[in-house]
Amino acid sequence: MAPRLRSGGNGLSPLLLTCVEGLSQRGGSRPLAGLTAIIQNQSQRITTPRSSSRSPPCSAPFSTSAPCELNREQRRMWAWLRGQGKKFKTAPDPDQPGPDGDTARGNGGGPNYVGSFDGTQVFRNNKLFKSEPVLSEKARDAIFSAVVEDQLPLKAVSQKFGVDMRRIAAVVRMRSIERNWIASKKPLAKPYQRAVLAMLPQADLNPGEMPFEPINDIHVHMATMQQLFHPTSESRHFTRRDAAKAFGAHTLPPDHKLRIPEMIDLERKLASGVPSEEAHDEFVAQTARTEASRAKRLKGRRTMAELNRTRVATDRFEFRFENFNSSAVGRTGRGRTAVGWRYGVPSHDRKPDQVKIPTKME
Numbered sequence: 001m002a003p004r005l006r007s008g009g010n011g012l013s014p015l016l017l018t019c020v021e022g023l024s025q026r027g028g029s030r031p032l033a034g035l036t037a038i039i040q041n042q043s044q045r046i047t048t049p050r051s052s053s054r055s056p057p058c059s060a061p062f063s064t065s066a067p068c069e070l071n072r073e074q075r076r077m078w079a080w081l082r083g084q085g086k087k088f089k090t091a092p093d094p095d096q097p098g099p100d101g102d103t104a105r106g107n108g109g110g111p112n113y114v115g116s117f118d119g120t121q122v123f124r125n126n127k128l129f130k131s132e133p134v135l136s137e138k139a140r141d142a143i144f145s146a147v148v149e150d151q152l153p154l155k156a157v158s159q160k161f162g163v164d165m166r167r168i169a170a171v172v173r174m175r176s177i178e179r180n181w182i183a184s185k186k187p188l189a190k191p192y193q194r195a196v197l198a199m200l201p202q203a204d205l206n207p208g209e210m211p212f213e214p215i216n217d218i219h220v221h222m223a224t225m226q227q228l229f230h231p232t233s234e235s236r237h238f239t240r241r242d243a244a245k246a247f248g249a250h251t252l253p254p255d256h257k258l259r260i261p262e263m264i265d266l267e268r269k270l271a272s273g274v275p276s277e278e279a280h281d282e283f284v285a286q287t288a289r290t291e292a293s294r295a296k297r298l299k300g301r302r303t304m305a306e307l308n309r310t311r312v313a314t315d316r317f318e319f320r321f322e323n324f325n326s327s328a329v330g331r332t333g334r335g336r337t338a339v340g341w342r343y344g345v346p347s348h349d350r351k352p353d354q355v356k357i358p359t360k361m362e
Contacts, residue, residue: 088112111199120201133212135163135171136202143168144175155260155287162211165259216258223247262286
């Protein structure tokens, strides 16, 4: 008998009904009992009406999912961003002027470093890396004006602003080049300059601020790094000059190793009760005389070097010949004035036929 397809109200599939009819023709009772239980279970699942307690279908898109719960680290991060980290939400705009009207400061607050809130520590976990401040445009203009327009000595400008003389010379040189470029109508990278300065802390060198950098560091000689026992009488007035001679005849006292030794006389006059304006005027005059004397010595050296030099100009090159004294190179020919000292003197330790032991007592 061919299988028949029935469509009842129980929602069973035609294939399942066909299998049931085929088994019923064979007369098996146990398989039919098992299939009857499966059919009843399936019919109950299909025909059972849905509970009315379920929510109606949502009108949200199919890809929308429920927001996941934040863990502890994420909650701490968002709490920090709403509190202390709120200042790091937006970067400082270098084109927006600050409270003092300086566009190079960027919102008037300088850079925002995540490491700390004092403006020096860049990275949070690296306390040894500090971002040192740089001179602002206002400070550079003040230094250039004091040197070029007011004709003050470099030492006096260094003492006034608390900036090293080498940095002052560099500022004057760079400002001169910048003005020459402006006069020649050469383009300047001003946007790049403002962007870089906005990422660094700046110093305006205003009165009352901390010194920008030390200006009178003393060079420590290697001969003074050892302890020395020097007997002397108690009645003798042992000075710094005597201490320098005890370490060696070539060692200078600290007063002569300072970059601005005139500041010692300035501090002594201020301590003795001399008016500040009078003491500073004498300091400026003294530094001017010192720099004029040094410039005169350098000019004399250059003049003597030019007299000892013979120039021979050709179509392509200019040859320069200098007088050389062969007896001024030391006993072994390896003195500082010898030829090749500037480019490095090779060592003779591994060369054959070289006497490497002392030949006499001195």
